[in-house]
Amino acid sequence: MHTSSDVSIANALAAATERLRAGGGDTPRLDAEVLLAHVLGVARAALLTHPDRALTDEERSSYDVLIGRRARGEPVAYLVGARDWYDLTLQVTPAVLVPRPETEGLLERALAWARARRIRTAVDVGTGSGALAIALARALPGAAVYATDLSPAALDVARANARRIDPALNLTFLHGDLLAPLPEPIDLIVANLPYIGEEEYTGLMPDVRLYEPRAALVGGPEGHELIARLLSMAPAWLRPGGALFLELGPPQAAPALLAARAIFPDAAIRLDNDYAGLARYLVVDIARWAARDDAHHDSGRVPGRVQPAFHGACAGGDRVVRQQARAGVPPRLARGQRGLARPHRAHGNDAGGSRRHEPLPVHRAARGGGCPSLG
Numbered sequence: 001m002h003t004s005s006d007v008s009i010a011n012a013l014a015a016a017t018e019r020l021r022a023g024g025g026d027t028p029r030l031d032a033e034v035l036l037a038h039v040l041g042v043a044r045a046a047l048l049t050h051p052d053r054a055l056t057d058e059e060r061s062s063y064d065v066l067i068g069r070r071a072r073g074e075p076v077a078y079l080v081g082a083r084d085w086y087d088l089t090l091q092v093t094p095a096v097l098v099p100r101p102e103t104e105g106l107l108e109r110a111l112a113w114a115r116a117r118r119i120r121t122a123v124d125v126g127t128g129s130g131a132l133a134i135a136l137a138r139a140l141p142g143a144a145v146y147a148t149d150l151s152p153a154a155l156d157v158a159r160a161n162a163r164r165i166d167p168a169l170n171l172t173f174l175h176g177d178l179l180a181p182l183p184e185p186i187d188l189i190v191a192n193l194p195y196i197g198e199e200e201y202t203g204l205m206p207d208v209r210l211y212e213p214r215a216a217l218v219g220g221p222e223g224h225e226l227i228a229r230l231l232s233m234a235p236a237w238l239r240p241g242g243a244l245f246l247e248l249g250p251p252q253a254a255p256a257l258l259a260a261r262a263i264f265p266d267a268a269i270r271l272d273n274d275y276a277g278l279a280r281y282l283v284v285d286i287a288r289w290a291a292r293d294d295a296h297h298d299s300g301r302v303p304g305r306v307q308p309a310f311h312g313a314c315a316g317g318d319r320v321v322r323q324q325a326r327a328g329v330p331p332r333l334a335r336g337q338r339g340l341a342r343p344h345r346a347h348g349n350d351a352g353g354s355r356r357h358e359p360l361p362v363h364r365a366a367r368g369g370g371c372p373s374l375g
């Protein structure tokens with residue numbers, strides 16, 4: 001039997017909001033509403049239309065538990081087991097990164113590019129919850145979409161999301177490192193890989209650092225290493241006329257840009273800012289490079305092998321960055337990238353939303369820049 005407590009929705013929300021605010025939460029009212037709506041099994045709007053409805057004792061105690069966990073920093077998305085992202089509701093567990101709003105910007109750019117062409121294949125590298133892969137497969141029904149991840153637990157979450165959202169999607173999940181598990185060449189590579197440096201990681205807000213998987217956040221000592229390794233693998237997998245769309249953090253923008261220029265010297269390469277004005281998206285459109293290299297692509301090259309020519313080019317880029325870093329000069333950056341003139345440190349947020357940033361001295365962008373070992 002459900003006994004009614006003397007606590008109304010309005011009072012429960014007010015008390016929970018106060019508790020979360022006192023604990024330093026950035027969005028206490030929003031979190032309190034999302035969690036209460038979850039406990040009651042109603043939409044958030046219903047809380048406002050029935051403020052006098054009394055909570056049962058069971059509802060009140062479940063709500064108390066969730067508010068306590070939230071006050072200790074657990075992301076709301078893990079507490080309710082889901083996150084709305086783009087036009088999807090994705091189930092999330094602590095095995096996957098909570099999809100961020102910035103990644104919608106990556107998807108929109110990739111879709112705008114893909115819709116202007118007839119692409120046959122696309123891949124989401126490091127799929128996590130499956131957000132990008134599922135959205136791509138829904139928007140590009142004519143393409144075979146692949147999604148890779150190193151984490152079997154993440155792939156389980158992504159597969160379950162895809163099955164629940166649309167079991168008929170032309171979407172294949174593959175376990176393995178970056179592009180290595182792919183069975184065929186690719187027109188469109190999209191990736192939101194881990195891109196936080198080890199030092200940056202120690203400065204992340206506890207909500208992110210203590211709850212989200214480290215393997216989904218840290219991209220190497222400086223953060224850009226995994227992105228650079230993906231760039232170095234891409235020439236062996238991209239079809240002529242293909243493109244890469246990569247999400248990154250401002251500190252990784254300069255090294256990633258240099259690596260891309262070295263690996264794809266003739267490609268159209270750009271860095272776009274996110275809505276906060278921070279460098280966030282690296283776009284490499286290889287149309288021209290591929291046209292020049294068509295014979296090579298059609299010659300039955302074995303995927304997975306990087307061409308020796310790229311080793312030299314990338315090593316050169318690396319040298320330039322190190323020289324600039326020694327001289328205290330930031331690498332040459334794309335014009336108009338205000339976010340890049342003042343690199344930022346990623347911080348992550350409370351409710352599994354955006355990673356946030358604070359200014360860093362300029363030299364960090366230059367330090368450690370350059371290419372990965374391409375062997």
Ligand SMILES: C[S@@+](CC[C@H](N)C(=O)[O-])C[C@H]1O[C@@H](n2cnc3c(N)ncnc32)[C@H](O)[C@@H]1O
Pocket residue numbers: 096097098099100103125126127128129130131132148149150151154176177178191192193194195215216217226
């Ligand atoms: C930042 S999360 C992004 C998840 C999802 N794409 C999104 O945007 O929400 C990065 C993902 O890359 C995966 N990952 C890390 N290293 C990888 C590698 N070498 N190859 C493939 N996936 C990797 C992690 O397991 C994690 O799921």
